[in-house]
Amino acid sequence: MGKKAIVIGSGFAGMSAASFMAKAGWQVTVIEKQSGPGGRARQLQAQGFTFDRGPSWYWMPDVFERYFACFGKEVQQYYQLHRLDPSYRIYREQGFSDVPADLYEFKKMLDQWEPGAAGRLDAFLQEAAFKYKTGMQKLVFKPGQSITEFLDPAVITGIFRLDIFSSIKKHIHKYFKHPHIRQMLEFPILFLGALPENTPALYSLMNYADIIGGTWYPQGGMYSIVQAMHQLAVSLGVQFHFNENVVRIELETSTAKRVITENNAWEADVVIGGADYHFIENQLLPASHRSYSEKYWEERLLAPSSLLYYVGLNKRLENIRHHMLFFDVPFDRHAQEIYTTKEWPANPLFYVCASSVTDNTVAPAGGENLFFLVPVAAGLTGDDEALRERYFNLILRRFEQHIGQSVAASIVFRQSFANSNFVQDYNSFKGNAYGLANTLRQTAILKPSCRSKKVPNLFYTGQLTVPGPGVPPSLISGEVVAHEVLKHYSAT
Numbered sequence: 001m002g003k004k005a006i007v008i009g010s011g012f013a014g015m016s017a018a019s020f021m022a023k024a025g026w027q028v029t030v031i032e033k034q035s036g037p038g039g040r041a042r043q044l045q046a047q048g049f050t051f052d053r054g055p056s057w058y059w060m061p062d063v064f065e066r067y068f069a070c071f072g073k074e075v076q077q078y079y080q081l082h083r084l085d086p087s088y089r090i091y092r093e094q095g096f097s098d099v100p101a102d103l104y105e106f107k108k109m110l111d112q113w114e115p116g117a118a119g120r121l122d123a124f125l126q127e128a129a130f131k132y133k134t135g136m137q138k139l140v141f142k143p144g145q146s147i148t149e150f151l152d153p154a155v156i157t158g159i160f161r162l163d164i165f166s167s168i169k170k171h172i173h174k175y176f177k178h179p180h181i182r183q184m185l186e187f188p189i190l191f192l193g194a195l196p197e198n199t200p201a202l203y204s205l206m207n208y209a210d211i212i213g214g215t216w217y218p219q220g221g222m223y224s225i226v227q228a229m230h231q232l233a234v235s236l237g238v239q240f241h242f243n244e245n246v247v248r249i250e251l252e253t254s255t256a257k258r259v260i261t262e263n264n265a266w267e268a269d270v271v272i273g274g275a276d277y278h279f280i281e282n283q284l285l286p287a288s289h290r291s292y293s294e295k296y297w298e299e300r301l302l303a304p305s306s307l308l309y310y311v312g313l314n315k316r317l318e319n320i321r322h323h324m325l326f327f328d329v330p331f332d333r334h335a336q337e338i339y340t341t342k343e344w345p346a347n348p349l350f351y352v353c354a355s356s357v358t359d360n361t362v363a364p365a366g367g368e369n370l371f372f373l374v375p376v377a378a379g380l381t382g383d384d385e386a387l388r389e390r391y392f393n394l395i396l397r398r399f400e401q402h403i404g405q406s407v408a409a410s411i412v413f414r415q416s417f418a419n420s421n422f423v424q425d426y427n428s429f430k431g432n433a434y435g436l437a438n439t440l441r442q443t444a445i446l447k448p449s450c451r452s453k454k455v456p457n458l459f460y461t462g463q464l465t466v467p468g469p470g471v472p473p474s475l476i477s478g479e480v481v482a483h484e485v486l487k488h489y490s491a492t
Contacts, residue, residue: 006031008280014461019233043223064475083215087100245262256455279428303432303434347394355369
């Protein structure tokens, strides 16, 4: 029998790690608290509606292509992709803008706002392309175990072009003056969980992903990726056990020996934690074997949590888009409420996904599938039904005003999900939705280590370790940790 690896959690990172370990010949078991795979990317089905519970943006298609190619597969063997055009719509206080997928049309839009902006975009994208190539082909695959990993000629020679020590806000403002352009280019940084002024300019690679890579939709929703990864893992021999809540990791001479759930126990040569890092450290291990103190965790800057609503309508709406961003109120105040004062927002920005615009399988005939998201501070409490109702009514009124149509009377299904649900369902640290913010002080070797400092055969993958938050980084995180495991154990 080969060596045994236990993976806790079947999110994108957990399934990725499991598949790479199985490919290397290990006997892999995935233990999952929920009734099916996917973690935060689970699916909700009710009354003929199908909702993606979590991620809804498909960016960086090259990362997904690379992932499946590692196993001799192609994306189209599992799901079909459709590029969205326009990529998304941005609503402002007055009017809206559709962001075209075509680069020529995109440049025309910029030049209308700010003459000469199209030319400056070329220079901006040239820098962003370099960062994307270096970042997504080199930096994200570093396990963050030593500074020597970054003694790479391509990284060293391009260190100043990577703009690691400058902020993305400063970088964007150097090229563009018009507030619409600045706002549009700063928006993808919200996926990284920090303010533009606190995020390294390296992450203009996200603008390259947006403008050049494009916004895509996998037919059937993001859960199609979960199903594909699960199918691939099973074909490699990975065993999945659902409805198994892990209660502790049993140690033997400081080595993880067994993973214990409420009903079962599994022997392990290696344990890979794909569940919440903080939960595994603080709930499953004795205090003497935790790598980080509670003070350390309290000092981490977390990406936001999310107040989510899954809404089904019994009618179709006119002139809406698949992705809609509502930047119709001042961003600065909402940002302060998320990152500084850490309080429930007075009048938040929000996002709406209407996947039924693209996919007629996610809602009953003549119906509409809507997903509302309000970013809020991690660690907030009090998300009772009264608070959820108040926020839903607030954003629904604004949504109705902007699209010029009534919605409330046509709602036939509604369910909410907030901070307390993230804690309950995913053991999420402070109810965060995206992991650690990608600030300079929480990048690479400054993130929680993908290998335990106290338990030699315990490793971590996912959004609280390298490379960071997001679906593509999670796929990469699983590969990175699997390579670390194999490096340390395959020769023994």
